[in-house]
Amino acid sequence: MRLVVLGGGESGVGTAILGKQKGYDVFVSDFGKIKDSYKEVLIKNGIDWEDEKHTESLILNADVVMKSPGIPEKAAIVKKLVEKGIPVISEIEFAAPFTKALTIGITGSNGKTTTTMLTYHLLKSAGLNVGLAGNIGKSFAEQVAEDKYDSYVLELSSFQLDGIINYKPHIAIITNISPDHLDRYDYKYENYIDSKFRITMNQTEEDYLIYDADDEAISEWLKYNKTKAKLIPFSLTKTFEEGAFIKDNTMEAIINQEEFKMETESIALEGKHNFKNAMAATSVAKLMQIRKATIRESLSNFQGVEHRLEKVLKIQNVQYINDSKATNVNATFFALDSMTTPTVWIVGGVDKGNDYNELMALVREKVKAIICLGVDNRKIIDAFGNVVDIMLEVNNMNDAVKMAQRITEKGDTVLLSPACASFDLFENYEDRGRQFKEAVHNL
Structure with missing residues (x-):
């Protein structure tokens, strides 16, 4: 099986390492320059690569192609691959079948990094053997190759979700949706919204979708489209029998008949949008059966994300x-x-x-x-x-x-x-x- 990787950055090099480990014939091609640090890794692992060009004869003979999220579908080489019927997938799609780990996938126009980091902080503080990947840090594929985590918290961009076919997270979060990256979606907002909802397209009745019930685009989509996942909403203004909400300056989360309460002033992150991120992360923690005391402590000592307020x-x-x-x-x-x-x-x-x-x-x-x-x-x-x-x-x-x-x-x-x-x-x-x-x- 020939695996061609387009893009020699973090996700590309990680995919190449995993592909090689699983017995694929791997070739990495980058139209730009590959950083020296990544070249060294490819050479050390005996992986063929090229940069500043795409040699079609070495790419169009692929059985499967992993495209880095930064490369648009409109790129000439991608169009040729699609015409030939060669599957073009994302790193997440390629790596997921090679791990038994449970994944928590988080997407949204804003708040996804904070929610991802906060969720990871909650699970790690509870002693879970958990990895952090996706748009953050070390690539998911490379961590799967090392095979040392029982679960992963993944920050997923719409570009990563565009390249999935079978991948499904056990728990999905959509923090919110607002117009962004429309240049990649033919300037059609509905295409971008559909792209975000790919996170739940393969979920089953055993899985969960946590979402912002105050968000217009999310509510509209859920009104006209179906997901099999169990829905867990969160809101600043509404209350739920199952879900998370703010009432009288208290955050409440009711999940699987269990209630969790915490004063909003004890939450380290400030601002209404951060209460939403906290509700989403708390919902995951409750689904993962983390103790209330641990959740409280983690929410009150979380330091926040660099470059975000x-x-x-x-x-x-x-x-x-x-x-x-x-x-x-x-x-x-x-x-x-x-x-x-x-x-x-x-x-x-x-x-x-x-x-x-x-x-x-x-x-x-x-x-x-x-x-x-x-x-x-x-x-x-x-x-x-x-x-x-x-x-x-x-x-x-x-x-x-x-x-x-x-x-x-x-x-x-x-x-x-x-x-x-x-x-x-x-x-x-x-x-x-x-x-x-x-x-x-x-x-």
Whole structure:
């Protein structure tokens, strides 16, 4: 069996290692450059590879192809594979049959990283032998090759879900759905929504789907489509006989006739959206029969995720917050919504077709100044130019932070929450967040 891996990054190299271990004839092809560290791993494992090209004669003879999530379906080589009827799958689909481990799959436009990390924290604190993979850290395939975990918490993007055929998580979570990556879905929101719901398409009556019952797109889909999984909703406004909800400043989760309660003020993560992430993670913990005391302790000591509403420093009574992971409008909505002091907002980058109107009421209420950090800021200036008193443009992070410091007063907050991708001025959102933190520490 010939396995061709498109893309020589984390998921590609991990898949190659697992494929080789399982007796496949493996070839890795990357149209870009493969990092030296990954080349070394491929060479050490005796795996053939090429970069900066796709040699069709070495690819179109595959029995199965694993496509890295970053490569679009529209890529010429992918179209040729599909025409030939060669299965093109994701790393998760390839690796899942080689493990008996139970998987918890988490997707959503926002909140999935926090929910994934929090769920992992809850299960690990309870002493479970659990791995963490998907969009985070070491590839799922490579961890399956090492075969040392009984269960995995997987953060799954819509691109990873597009490449599944038979994979099903025992527990699935959809945190929320808002327009994102529409450039990959023919600019049709319904295609993106369907893509997210692939997480439940193979689930059976034995499995669970945990979802945000306040989310319009999710509720609509569930109204017109069926899943066999047992549904477990969570909500900030509704209550359920089975599910999780907030009532009188208390989070309650009722699952399998067992009730769990915790005061919301004891939850380490702040903000309404984080209560949702906590309800989703708690629901998993209850399904995995983790003790109440362990759940309480884990929710109260969780540190949060880097680059997601991360408090960096307080300088002269001004709080600096790094929310670089907010790469779409919906994520920035959560960030602005959780601000309680006058805010200097650093925003901008590569626009994915953003509609800034959703933020208008929050900007009027909370934002005293906007600093645009992008190559092209026209849309942001058009949207908010008449709404805030101060609107500035910069083209590097140091200037953004220095400028912010100049216009703040005691008690203000400086919030980096870009609502955009980072590729115009930075390598990725992590690089953007690190540069922000460095600039703040250098003030």
